Amino acid sequence: MKLGDEIQDIDAPELEEVELKKRRISVYSTGALKTAAAIDRLYVNHPGFMQAIQALDRVFQIAGEFEMQQGITIEGPPGTGKTSVYRYFKRTVPASNLFAEGMGIIGVRGIKRTTVGYLIRALLKAYKYPFSSGTEAQLYARRGILIDLIREKGTKILFIDESSAMLTKTSTRSSTQHETDVTDLLREILDECGIGVVLASYGGGASLKHTDNALASRMSVRCALQEFSYDKQWHGLLHAFASQCIEYDLGFIKDRSVGKLIHEATQGNIRDLKRLLTEAVLIATDKAQLTLNAETLGKAFNEVKGRGHESPNPFD
Structure with missing residues (x-):
């Protein structure tokens, strides 16, 4: 099956926000x-928000400097500011010759059934790679291209919003392996590129331990955003x-x-x-x-x- 135009841009407003904006434009x-x-x-900058920003900043500063992988989970109900953490941090990252312009932190948004092909396509699109479409198998074969792009652009952090679905075990392989293709890819990126990976979800950290304990062990920092x-x-x-x-x-x-x-x-x-x-x-x-x-x-x-x-x- 060829993956089409279903990529959801993390910087684009959600459908509910789009409808809200349409109504306001017509009324006010x-x-x-x-x-x-x-x-x-x-x-x-309330305490929970600042904790998350400081965690991203620390990982951003030391990414690639040590062999130990740097991962962060940001958990919280919808509307508590997980996406805002990404947008605020990206906006405040200063220009540097250590990474390509606008590529210091890259963000993508998961969907209900996030496959490894979807994640690769979303990341290739974020890097403006011209050949980002294809079948699941074709996209899976481009893992090496994606890893080369991450290194070439000098990216310090990958931020994956709405990651809950990809942390659920869907693999048909033996349950004793406790892994999925998506978490395989995330571990490969952490290990091969030495960058930070941030998983933002509604309580995804707990399910990650059951899905892929090896990846969970690499996510060393947990931030929680809550309703006040x-x-x-x-x-x-x-x-x-x-x-x-x-x-x-x-x-x-x-x-x-x-x-x-x-x-x-x-x-x-x-x-x-x-x-x-x-x-x-x-x-x-x-x-x-x-x-x-x-x-x-x-x-x-x-x-x-x-x-x-x-x-x-x-x-x-």
């Missing part, structure tokens, strides 16, 4: 869209959002009672927080409001979640 003014876009671009509990750290996060946003006054969310309502609305999920605040700023800007209020946040909740959502609107 250009000025409001421009102002609210600043919210989506914000990265708040309602505590001081949550209020600190809201304060940081308000302080970093210079395009619109988010001071209203610093109030503790408002912060509690926002937590009820988002369940401490960073992605949901950004969506709520972005929608609220869109509504407020088009109404010429200089700051947010509870009514605006309530309207934003209805727009983002939908009026048929099972959870009650905490701002009503």
